[in-house]
Amino acid sequence: MACWHAQSDLDRYVPAFEVGYRLWGLHHAEVLLNTRTDPPANVLDRDEHPHADRGGGGCLGGYLGRYFCCDLMTALLTVSDLALGYAGRTLFDDLSFDIDKGKTLAVLGHNGSGKSTFVKALLGLIRPMAGQFHWHDGRPTQIGYLAQMTEFDRRFPIRVRDLVAMGAWKGLGLRAGLYGAARLRMEAAMDATGVLGLANAPLHTLSVGQLQRTLFARVMMQDAPLVLLDEPFAAVDQTTEAHLLSIIHQWTTEGRTVVLVVHSLSSVLHNFDEVLLLGSGMATHGPVDHTLSPERLVVHNYLSQNQADWIFRRPPEPMVSGDA
């Protein structure tokens, strides 16, 4: 878990303030704002993990220490001793790790290794065989969820805007309409995903990529601290994937946590913070670059030995061009 190391207090201070503002809303930001005229000295200089006792010291240091080093970086939830599976078959067991706020967690594994099951267990649709999820701030009332594309009926007679508005359903209840701020938010979401111009188009006229961007807009309407995406790039082209990835990164800068099932190894290596590698009845969690070693990928049955050798081969020496 990273901590806020400050070489120069002042230039770390402002971005930290911004992040704090985004994450906790006005109240905590005001606390910080009041103290802002007096930049802290010697507050964020710890090299070691900051959970060590620092509460009693100077009040300012106490505040910032608590807010930045503890709250800011704490986990959204802790997975402890989790085992998933269906009757008579365990997919994996004994899985424990933290899912941090504002991070992306890619779930990787061969077909049938339990990727979707893990996502559905997070959602609460499937009961774990053992273990539990411990939500540090309580289970969020809203969890963004995007299922696999194959489960969607595209001939349904609604327009793009209606599908996007569905994301706000829980807040609106049975009758209330979508007006004012919520409507602006919907338009902003459609604009960000590039479907604003299609707002009145019926669903069956959309391409797969357009539909997926519409569904991303719906996720944005859900305004959830945790977003679960099950194979969001499975059926879309490269351009759309790049666009959707930029949206996902935007979410993380807003402090949202994104858990997504991905099939492409290179995509995981380049785009995400942490990985949960499933397969062969085991589960391994860690930062992407440390976890995805060729040996592990083979052990988890994600790659054959040959494939691993080929993918992780040393890059050939650069060719010397013959102009010398």
Next chain:
Amino acid sequence: MRRAFVATTVLSVSVAPIGAFLVLRRLSLAGEAMAHAITPGVVIGFVTAGLSVTSLLVGGLIAGIGVAGLSALVAQQTILRSDASLASMYLISLAAGIFILSVAGSPVPLQSFLFGSILGIDDASMMLLGGTATLTLISFAVLLRPLIISSCDPVFFESQTSKPWIVDQGFMLLLVLNLLAAFRTLGTLMAVGLMILPATAARYWANTITWQLLLGFIFALMSCWIGLTLSYFLPQTPSGPAIVLVAGGLFFISMLLGPYGFSERFRRSSDASNTPRFTLSKGKTP
């Protein structure tokens, strides 16, 4: 005859939204199956408790809910898909119904059982129609939004609510009620026709749920009125099939002329040049 017009008008109000959602939830054939499935309940009700609306209602509801629940259970717990399990259940149920009807010698002739006898509706049947229509409309007013979401994207709906089955089962209950209400006017075989055909016809014109519901109602109403008039003026024609045939005619017309029918075969929206171009936001994607 005037009574028949009132009855079918009320029936159209009630049955149109049910039909629309049967089509949208891909349950068109399940509606037909449920219509067959309630037969034994109704027959047993008639045989044991006499020819009354109460026995119709109680017997039909028990049979309908029984078959729906049992087939859902079978689909969930065994390897059969939901359509196969429902088909098995309703076939057994239908056979049992006809068997009992023949053996016990019900006061109702088989033909009026299957195709209805619209010109002889009594007050109690009218009350049942009115009550069902009221209940259906109130339920739809309350449940419309969850119903739309669960029909469009059931997986998303499941992730949003802790009790997704309420909508499913509530809808099934309304379906059975409406089938029973339509039983006297159209018979078990024709009742589903008035649900499905106006809805599928409306689908060729509508691109929103609102239009789908509204047009479905208008088509159902037109079928009833034109069909009744036809069967009145042409001697010896049964009213139920006449109504459903008119609905079928509307369906074919819609298929040929409607914007989502043959005239514009799933063409992409013509404003392809207007599709927005997005630009990659800078610096966000590594």
